[in-house]
Amino acid sequence: LSEATALVTGGAGFIGGHLARTLCERGATVRVLDDFSTGARERVPDDATVIDGDVRDDSVVEEAMRGVDVVFHEAAIVSVERSVDEPETTHAVNVDATLGVLETAREADARVVFASSAAIYGAPETVPIDESTPKEPSSPYGLEKLAADHYCRLYADLYGVETVALRYFNVYGPGQRGGPYSGVITKFVEQARAGGPITVQGDGTQTRDFVHVSDIVRANLAAATTERTGTAYNAGTGRAVEIRELAALIRDRVAPDADIVYGDARTGDIRASVAAVSKAAEELGFEAETSLADGLDDLLG
Numbered sequence: 001l002s003e004a005t006a007l008v009t010g011g012a013g014f015i016g017g018h019l020a021r022t023l024c025e026r027g028a029t030v031r032v033l034d035d036f037s038t039g040a041r042e043r044v045p046d047d048a049t050v051i052d053g054d055v056r057d058d059s060v061v062e063e064a065m066r067g068v069d070v071v072f073h074e075a076a077i078v079s080v081e082r083s084v085d086e087p088e089t090t091h092a093v094n095v096d097a098t099l100g101v102l103e104t105a106r107e108a109d110a111r112v113v114f115a116s117s118a119a120i121y122g123a124p125e126t127v128p129i130d131e132s133t134p135k136e137p138s139s140p141y142g143l144e145k146l147a148a149d150h151y152c153r154l155y156a157d158l159y160g161v162e163t164v165a166l167r168y169f170n171v172y173g174p175g176q177r178g179g180p181y182s183g184v185i186t187k188f189v190e191q192a193r194a195g196g197p198i199t200v201q202g203d204g205t206q207t208r209d210f211v212h213v214s215d216i217v218r219a220n221l222a223a224a225t226t227e228r229t230g231t232a233y234n235a236g237t238g239r240a241v242e243i244r245e246l247a248a249l250i251r252d253r254v255a256p257d258a259d260i261v262y263g264d265a266r267t268g269d270i271r272a273s274v275a276a277v278s279k280a281a282e283e284l285g286f287e288a289e290t291s292l293a294d295g296l297d298d299l300l301g
């Protein structure tokens with residue numbers, strides 16, 4: 001990738017920012033397209049060229065993609081809650097803009113690596129979840145990511161565009177946004193740093209597959225160079241972690257005296273989510289490397 005010109009949409013976001021920085025370190029010429037609605041300037045590496053614009057605007061995307069070899073399409077409205085409240089708005093960003101990126105990539109002969117999501121699977125009947133598991137998303141957000149994931153495959157089949165969709169599981173790491181709608185790891189760390197209590201929703205036996213952002217970056221780099229395009233891969237660790245176990249790991253590291261309290265389960269919460277990882281390992285050569293313990297140590301500094 002050292003010779004490549006790369007565009008990272010959403011490059012001022014949590015995942016896009018980490019990706020843009022690694023691409024710069026590898027010697028790629030990097031452009032970041034972001035509207036800074038939730039993105040932050042400090043996440044964008046100094047060596048990247050910033051385009052402050054709307055990913056739904058075709059002329060902005062065409063300009064940003066001129067001479068680009070590979071597009072990492074991370075721009076999205078990632079809030080499940082917002083997709084439930086304003087599905088037309090999130091559809092426009094999560095589906096229409098992805099279609100625009102694909103169409104521009106078709107003209108520009110660029111590869112597209114797309115940030116898909118485990119949300120496309122909805123509440124799976126069995127775990128681990130392999131890529132062919134039935135997809136019944138339980139939110140507009142999940143449905144939007146599924147439509148975009150399908151468009152990526154279709155653009156490969158119909159037009160020969162090189163596309164890869166990466167279905168991210170629960171991504172965490174430094175620089176993730178805090179606040180009420182942040183991921184559970186960021187939330188538990190904030191709660192522990194405030195001295196507790198750490199609030200588990202439900203009995204804490206629900207499971208998630210927590211994947212460190214540095215592994216997500218590695219999956220993207222593999223997707224940018226693989227010969228197997230036109231397909232989708234899970235990006236997870238294959239390890240299930242119970243939320244009560246996560247609460248204890250964070251408490252022990254940050255505030256050993258803090259209480260862990262159990263409340264009502266979240267409405268519509270998914271009981272179990274863990275990635276099957278063999279397809280990504282065998283076809284993409286990607287395996288997550290960072291254990292949750294190491295990832296938490298890294299996060300907590």
Ligand code: UD2
Nearest residue numbers: 117118119170171182183184187199200201206243266269
């Ligand atoms: C993740 C993604 C979401 C979507 C979804 C698809 C993140 C941040 N969100 O949602 O975008 O892709 O997967 O399935 O990656 N919890 C507590 N206490 C808290 C906060 C959360 O117990 O204070 C629990 C929560 O009820 C859930 C688990 O922790 O059981 C994970 O919650 P989350 O919001 O981090 O992520 P998730 O899997 O619901």
